[in-house]
Amino acid sequence: MTAAHCINEVDDYRVELGKHSLKATEEGSVACSAAKIITHEDYNILNDTALIKLSSPFALSDTITPACLPDRDVVLPHGTPCLVTGWGRLSTNGPAADILQQAFLPVVGHDVCSQPDWWNVLATEKMVCAGGDGITAGCNRDSGGLLNCPNPDGSWDVHGIVSFGSGEGCNVLQKPTVFTQVRLYV
Template sequence: MHALHKLLLFHLLTSLGRDALGSKIINGKKAPENSMQYMVSLQTSKGEHECGGFLISEDFVVTAAHCNGCKVVLGTHNLKACGIERSIVKWCKHKNYKNVGEGNDIMLLKLSQKVQLDNSVQTIQLPTSEMNIGDKENCQVAGWGKTQTNGPAVDELRVVDVSTINKQVCERRWADLPLPDNVICAGGYKTNKGFCQGDSGGPLVCNGKAVGIVSFNMGHNCNYPNFPNVYTDISKYLPWIDNVLQQKNC
């Protein structure tokens, strides 16, 4: 039955289209200048923004496995402004990723060449060991896109404060469509703040470290509260991440 529920979750998310996934920021604010220099826009060849991501080394970006794109833009909060562009040469999806409903929604992107770290581009730290995120920790999530259900996208990076949600509470809310393993819940439940439809892959940042990756919410509805927002728990994938970074290959 558990496998059936996961299959139902997958079909529900995919039947709603790509917009069922994402991190468009609800009730957030414009990100301050000279902040979040690790944020990355994953784009199509035509320069259309597809997903968020974040820089963890001079030549690797982390995003969600369900994301698509062939290049990244760094060093700018405004997608209409000129940023630093790099093509992608390797898409390293986790080997166990099948769909968002079954988890492992994490991917590393190998850039065509290293970026120089400076005042406009910086990396963000990951957890140093496997961790269990506590209840009601204050964190942030950022992204480009819609600021309300069926609303317009935005060009400037927006950020919102969210609190982590007890895993048992989250599991009960998602009881009819059980959560995959290795996830964190934050925002989108008993609050009017969280992420919405559009681009995924952005980081959940707690205490200055990227601890989660935006994976999915429930349907097209961003009129919170309803279901907790779900992130991939980065700390559960540290050995895999380290291996990719060392080998410079998938």
């Protein structure tokens, strides 16, 4: 899955599995072409989600493992630590990462994220916010990346898809990274 705003009709898409470095050839990584891409029929700033069906099956390994989908009724409590990953910019107007970046961001509850001095009405019930401390956040080009949250049994659930961040730059205080809330689309 990815963000619908990352998809356009003219590109051929390839999904890299088990990839850590964008520049290096890595043993165990697998590239699959997209057989079909389905964007949400009502996509706009809301419903920013798309599914990519791979053209061929692949084997699980030490670097390719599944993540689970959350139950539809699971609402992440404020402060829950979840992991965002991506190859986006390393800082505002900075270079894009060559190595996969990852950071734990605390979930910001909707009642906080939708306050006027946070995201206000842009943070809807169909979104989940994480970060906002002014230090660590998703950045430009992280769009479509996932927000994974650990479970007590060691498994991970995909709770969000990076949708947007602040136009003021990366790591803006009280402007957490905003994710499409996956549980509502299961």
